[in-house]
Amino acid sequence: MPDALADVREWAGQPVTETPIKGGLSHRIARLDTADGQRWLLRVLDPRVSQAGLGIPIDQEIANTLRAARAGVGPRVLHRMPGALLLEYLDGATLDAHDVRTLPGPIAAACRRLHAGPRFVNDFSIFRKLDEFLALCHTHGLRVPDGYEDRLPAVARIERALAADPLPAVPCHNDLLPGNLIRCGTEIRIVDYQLSGNNDPAFELGDIAAEADYDPDLADRLTRAYFGEDDPRLTARVRLNLIMSNLTWSLWFAVHHGLLREQAAAADFDYDAEAADKFARAVRDLDDPGFGRLVDDVRGGRTPGSPDAPPPDGSPGHRTRPPM
């Protein structure tokens, strides 16, 4: 791999010191300080991550990072190198799950800004990602959480329900775990475009809710903050995507654990336990007596037998309304 730090030193024309940042699970991330007092963020992308299907191709990630910067949500891109980026250092506080539970409003605002920005260069579907991860697990004989495959009919049911009245795809981050959100004053900024792509905005919200373990009421508050209205079709849509986040990302950890063992050991993180934990949360929600209601609500109260019935209020549905 080319030496990104040497490249930055040459570009900057001055000495630069590197302080590694722990916290990310995938790449080499470091704070850089220059002799004349500037501070930057170096992101050296590990090609094994995208090769294993755990991230989008590196060139797509770089292109999307540039677009997220143009939207004013991602860090500014200061310098591009082969497989690495020099980024604006966001001088703020990286959120933890508790912070994310207390900030649904500012987080929804950051998502709206990202989603209103330039389209990303690739599309992203959480359902195709799940298929891809499962195929990888089968090909490589990786362990999936016990009972995982029994849940695939429910996944198909969720996909059909969401597809009955889809929202327009917008440029989504798709991996909004707390560590990818940085609070700078009153504003939330978003880093790490490893899984970005144009997608249903309800997945973005459901994913945030899943990663910070929102209860249903808080998930509904986030949904209202984002869409600016109280619509049971939208709250159901976000809650179903919350389940999809836990189901699919549990396999991300299973694949990471199985295919990137060496890197996983170095990260000092229990990938297997995280996979089991996410799957357990998904099972909790799938077995909840309210699950069937979510599937009905997302179709505007229509039962699966009458997919063409109009929404109860006679409106054309939320499909035609932009997400802002």
Ligand SMILES: Nc1ncnc2c1ncn2[C@@H]1O[C@H](COP(=O)(O)OP(=O)(O)O)[C@@H](O)[C@H]1O
């Ligand atoms: N531009 C930035 N400015 C300040 N801190 C950052 C920036 N980008 C990342 N970080 C910090 O580094 C951590 C890991 O970075 P991230 O890009 O999420 O790496 P990974 O892809 O490995 O998850 C983040 O949780 C955040 O604390």
Ligand SMILES: [Mg+2]
């Ligand atoms: Mg990250």
